[in-house]
Amino acid sequence: xxxxxxxxxxxxxxxxxxxxxxxxxxxxxxxxxxxxxxxxxxxxxxxxxxxxxxxxxxxxxxxxxxxxxxxxxxxxxxxxxxxxxxxxxxxxxxxxxxxxxxxxxxxxxxxxxxxxxxxxxxxxxxxxxxxxxxxxxxxxxxxxxxxxxxxxxxxxxxxxxxxxxxxxxxxxxxxxxxxxxxxxxxxxxxxxxxxxxxxxxxxxxxxxxxxxxxxxxxxxxxxxxxxxxxxxxxxxxxxxxxxxxxxxxxxxxxxxxxxxxxxxxxxxxxxxxxxxxxxxxxxxxxxxxxxxxxxxxxxxxxxxxxxxxxxxxxxxxxxxxxxxxxxxxxxxxxxxxxxxxxxxxxxxxxxxxxxxxxxxxxxxxxxxxxxxxxxxxxxxxxxxxxxxxx
Numbered sequence: 001x002x003x004x005x006x007x008x009x010x011x012x013x014x015x016x017x018x019x020x021x022x023x024x025x026x027x028x029x030x031x032x033x034x035x036x037x038x039x040x041x042x043x044x045x046x047x048x049x050x051x052x053x054x055x056x057x058x059x060x061x062x063x064x065x066x067x068x069x070x071x072x073x074x075x076x077x078x079x080x081x082x083x084x085x086x087x088x089x090x091x092x093x094x095x096x097x098x099x100x101x102x103x104x105x106x107x108x109x110x111x112x113x114x115x116x117x118x119x120x121x122x123x124x125x126x127x128x129x130x131x132x133x134x135x136x137x138x139x140x141x142x143x144x145x146x147x148x149x150x151x152x153x154x155x156x157x158x159x160x161x162x163x164x165x166x167x168x169x170x171x172x173x174x175x176x177x178x179x180x181x182x183x184x185x186x187x188x189x190x191x192x193x194x195x196x197x198x199x200x201x202x203x204x205x206x207x208x209x210x211x212x213x214x215x216x217x218x219x220x221x222x223x224x225x226x227x228x229x230x231x232x233x234x235x236x237x238x239x240x241x242x243x244x245x246x247x248x249x250x251x252x253x254x255x256x257x258x259x260x261x262x263x264x265x266x267x268x269x270x271x272x273x274x275x276x277x278x279x280x281x282x283x284x285x286x287x288x289x290x291x292x293x294x295x296x297x298x299x300x301x302x303x304x305x306x307x308x309x310x311x312x313x314x315x316x317x318x319x320x321x322x323x324x325x326x327x328x329x330x331x332x333x334x335x336x337x338x339x340x341x342x343x344x345x346x347x348x349x350x351x352x353x354x355x356x357x358x359x360x361x362x363x364x365x366x367x368x369x370x371x372x373x374x375x376x377x378x379x380x381x382x383x384x385x386x387x388x389x390x
Contacts, residue, residue, distance in 0.1 A: 174286020
């Protein structure tokens with residue numbers, strides 16, 4: 001009898017909104033690619049979908065196992081089909097471990113278009129580069145985020161009035177499933193394990209051996225600038241490396257689902273493309289805090305405003321995915337003010353400023369005169385609930 005990971009059982013109790021989106025993409029003759037960092041719940045979602053077919057029709061392949069890697073690296077279709085057998089739904093977990101996985105998936109889906117294939121990967125830097133070209137027109141791609149506030153509410157069955165009590169825990173420890181569900185006396189330990197054993201360790205595999213000492217310094221610098229405009233030139237000078245190295249490593253960190261960037265909004269598209277200034281946010285605040293070894297209570301921190309801004313923008317991204325709301329996201333910065341988030345669609349512009357406790361902020365005059373059609377909203381902890389759960 002196989003040992004059962006109790007955490008996996010707990011995960012499956014938390015209904016993820018993305019599960020149904022993936023379910024609707026199955027049965028269409030395309031490969032489903034599910035990205036996201038380790039321990040965010042990709043395997044649980046994939047196994048939940050696998051469990052929806054008869055046991056004899058489902059196949060789970062873990063590419064962390066060398067034997068599975070070697071079997072999948074065959075380009076002999078008969079060998080691959082023999083491996084798949086009579087399965088109707090296949091999960092290929094951590095698919096980035098397999099050399100030329102994109103070609104392998106193309107061979108399988110072309111030969112067996114009725115086969116449901118779900119491939120997961122914890123590094124879009126590795127996996128995306130291997131599947132993009134071979135699977136052009138043959139795949140659906142999804143990114144699984146840490147738990148959203150809406151998912152937490154649905155799981156916990158909390159009334160809306162009770163949800164603000166969770167802000168402190170989420171801003172300190174983030175929203176990885178096992179961290180959210182951990183008891184208070186072990187939550188810091190669980191978070192540290194995820195941040196350093198999985199997230200940080202996996203990212204180190206992607207960088208130049210000679211520059212591995214740079215990664216923790218860069219992460220610390222970025223963590224301390226959450227909510228601020230980040231200059232690649234200043235980072236390069238501060239860390240004593242080339243500008244191109246900073247750009248490359250920030251890209252790696254983004255594809256490893258540790259950080260993401262927002263561009264500045266400007267009317268000059270050429271400047272927008274060439275500008276090497278960005279705002280950088282962390283995919284999960286718990287990971288950010290663990291990497292700088294600061295999970296202190298909010299009452300004794302000086303970065304609460306930055307944490308709140310990062311939290312709100314994270315939740316907005318999750319919410320937009322859940323609601324199929326397609327918007328381009330930016331920040332705006334002028335000589336006499338800034339706007340934390342500007343969402344632009346084909347029909348509207350919406351601007352948001354995030355403050356933990358301030359309750360009276362107007363849109364900067366320069367922003368209003370440049371974008372008079374844009375709405376403006378101040379989101380603080382006392383009015384955020386309806387916006388976060390919209």
